[in-house]
Amino acid sequence: PGWFSEISPMWPGEAHSLKVEKILFQGKSDYQNVIVFQSATYGKVLVLDGVIQLTERDECAYQEMIAHLPLSSIPNPRKVLVIGGGDGGVLREVSRYASVEKIDICEIDKMVVDVSKQYFPNVAVGYDDPRVSLHIGDGVAFLKAVPEGTYDAVIVDSSDPIGPAQELFEKPFFQSVAKALRPGGVVCTQAESIWLHMHIIEEIVSNCRQIFKGSVNYAWTTVPTYPSGVIGFMLCSTEGPPVDFKHPINPIDADDSHVKTNGPLKFYNSEIHSAAFCLPSFARKVIDSK
Numbered sequence: 462p463g464w465f466s467e468i469s470p471m472w473p474g475e476a477h478s479l480k481v482e483k484i485l486f487q488g489k490s491d492y493q494n495v496i497v498f499q500s501a502t503y504g505k506v507l508v509l510d511g512v513i514q515l516t517e518r519d520e521c522a523y524q525e526m527i528a529h530l531p532l533s534s535i536p537n538p539r540k541v542l543v544i545g546g547g548d549g550g551v552l553r554e555v556s557r558y559a560s561v562e563k564i565d566i567c568e569i570d571k572m573v574v575d576v577s578k579q580y581f582p583n584v585a586v587g588y589d590d591p592r593v594s595l596h597i598g599d600g601v602a603f604l605k606a607v608p609e610g611t612y613d614a615v616i617v618d619s620s621d622p623i624g625p626a627q628e629l630f631e632k633p634f635f636q637s638v639a640k641a642l643r644p645g646g647v648v649c650t651q652a653e654s655i656w657l658h659m660h661i662i663e664e665i666v667s668n669c670r671q672i673f674k675g676s677v678n679y680a681w682t683t684v685p686t687y688p689s690g691v692i693g694f695m696l697c698s699t700e701g702p703p704v705d706f707k708h709p710i711n712p713i714d715a716d717d718s719h720v721k722t723n724g725p726l727k728f729y730n731s732e733i734h735s736a737a738f739c740l741p742s743f744a745r746k747v748i749d750s751k
């Protein structure tokens with residue numbers, strides 16, 4: 462009955478809208494407002510504090526890219542940490558790797574987990590994997606308690622810098638991620654839009670270059686229901702065995718040695734992996750110069 466428009470001071474003067482068929486859930490957690498609605502053409506939609514987190518139709522693009530850009534770049538990921546990502550979509554993608562032994566996830570808002578399990582079963586299917594351990598709490602505190610060099614990969618599937626995820630965009634957090642990673646370990650973070658947030662990205666890249674002494678790259682992909690239709694990722698590795706993010710050495714889309722229980726990959730493949738690092742000149746100028 463009507464339209465949902467994603468109006469936010471983070472993208473002034475513009476608002477992506479989706480036609481609403483039915484509101485399925487409305488709640489207020491300790492951290493944010495949570496809404497689930499059935500859209501006319503994008504399936505069910507999860508909204509936190511008025512910001513679209515995922516839709517059934519295009520979530521594959523974001524979840525597959527944020528997980529496979531880092532994990533396809535290292536030979537045998539064993540221990541993986543997901544910060545945020547309470548909907549479970551990233552877990553679904555991480556569990557495709559037979560080499561993975563342990564997946565820790567730290568999500569601050571339990572309502573996001575519960576709502577995803579109830580309304581987005583094909584996304585929350587990630588929680589069914591026995592290797593997954595769910596920690597409800599603040600990712601900043603969780604990482605401070607992690608012993609040095611624990612993880613092969615950290616994936617920061619955060620919302621935006623306004624709200625509970627604010628600290629996940631700041632330098633101390635990146636430092637704690639670097640400490641938690643083994644030498645040559647990798648991190649992939651949600652890194653906003655080159656059309657909307659070049660200044661935020663400039664700051665993030667500058668911080669990452671100071672903290673991560675392996676490689677630091679920015680990749681991007683298309684997600685029609687995120688503002689400006691694109692979303693980016695920071696791909697960084699710590700000092701140690703070199704990581705070439707642009708040429709995946711552990712292709713998840715190649716053979717059948719990977720778990721297929723969660724259905725086929727809908728978006729990610731090795732070509733789009735490499736292409737994701739090709740940037741328009743206005744972005745490359747800023748990102749490569751930091």
Ligand SMILES: NCCCN[C@H]1CC[C@H](NCCCN)CC1
Nearest residue numbers: 514515546619620653654687688
């Ligand atoms: N696992 C899916 C969670 C999605 N995370 C974020 C949700 C907010 C979205 N705003 C985009 C703002 C413009 N860059 C970015 C991804």
